[in-house]
Amino acid sequence: MEYITSILGIETSCDDTGIGIYDDKHGLLVNKIYRQTTLHAKYGGIVPELASRDHIRKTIPLIKLALMETGLKQYNINAISYTAGPGLINSLIVGTSIATSLALAWNIPSIPINHIEGHLLSPLLTNNLPNFPFVSLIISGGHTQLIYAASIGQYYILGETIDDAVGEAFDKIGKLLGLKYPGGPSLSLIARQGKYGRFKFPRPMIKDSTLNFSFSGLKTHATNIINNNTLNSQTIADIALAFEDAIIDILIIKSIQALNKTNNKRLVIVGGVSANEKLRKQMTISIKKINGNVFFTKPEFCTDNGAMIALAGMIHYKTNNINNENISIHARWPLTTLSY
Ligand code: KG4
Ligand code: ZN
Secondary structure (H helix, E strand, O other): OOOOOEEEEEEOOOOEEEEEEEEOOOEEEEEEEEEOHHHHHOOOOOOHHHHHHHHHHHHHHHHHHHHHHHOOOHHHOOEEEEEEEOOOHHHHHHHHHHHHHHHHHHOOOEEEEEHHHHHHHHHHHHOOOOOOOEEEEEEOOOOEEEEEEEEOOEEEEEEEEOOOOHHHHHHHHHHHOOOOOOHHHHHHHHHOOOOOOOOOOOOOOOOOOOOOEOOHHHHHHHHHHHHOOOOOHHHHHHHHHHHHHHHHHHHHHHHHHHHHHHOOOEEEEEOHHHHOHHHHHHHHHHHHHOOOEEEOOOHHHHOOOHHHHHHHHHHHHHOOOOOOOOOOOOOOOOHHHOOO
8 A cells, every 4th residue: 555644734823723734645635724814803913812812722623624624534644743933922832732732642743843934835835946046035924034045944044124024014004094904915905996106105225235124114104194194095095005016116126136146046935925916926027037037836825824834844754854852932933043
């Protein structure tokens, strides 16, 4: 009988409970996600205590559902991978406790995964990861980084935000505009109705000699515009459009600088904000112009999910990078500290 390796992946770093099962014959078998959006919507942002409590309610039922849908039994699972950081500490504790307890009960290894590495490798889920080395732009609610990925496990930070993450900026400005939480997708949707040229946002740090980003000034700029204008639906759309364009410009300019600096032509863009359609289109056009290639994963794998954690788990399992002895959780866990 053919032997298949199957990994169950658990993601609970923030406000999404994600469960994925990945095997080395068929690839991704199932990707179950429970989003806590409505739970946090009335607060306009994630409330960490509520997030962790909801992970407690949702993780085990989702694991059961994933097993049921695939027809797999516990003895078909070879290892359990889980997000051990970075993220909200109490949310991480829930996923880690469930993963390590189940692994102990099932007598299989548990594999701690760095959430950012999960994002970084996520284009593999759609067979769209180029050969190493490449430059990766990680843009999510918690992170904005340009990484030089030399090989699996060898990552170097080229630049990062000195204040807000890009998704955080989308969410904050969405909130100021009175849009539905999370701000990123809502703002992007309404920006389609916007008219060009009415407002202009700055492009901070594009002339800076580093590859760092800064987004906090955009919030001040939005606040000033909002205070000086009556917010009707057209004005909201016009501001959203100008803001989105500024963000896209900054990301394109900095990515091209990073490719030039590393003499590389392959750019991989991951994380929740990489689901943004306009960014995907504009980035593809701009990178083609410099004879480069840009790689994305499917929108459903851009935002947090268990599939990328199962996939990263499979890679660690195959390279024997398993840590069953020490259970450690890291609210902060720079990619550069990984080495295997
Ligand atoms: O990767 P992710 O699910 O969670 C973190 O690891 O942080 O990213 C969530 C972020 C949120 O800030 C959300 O507003 C943003 O991704 N986002 C978007 C879009 N879809 C999600 N931002 C802009 N445009 C989108 N279409
Ligand atoms: Zn994420």
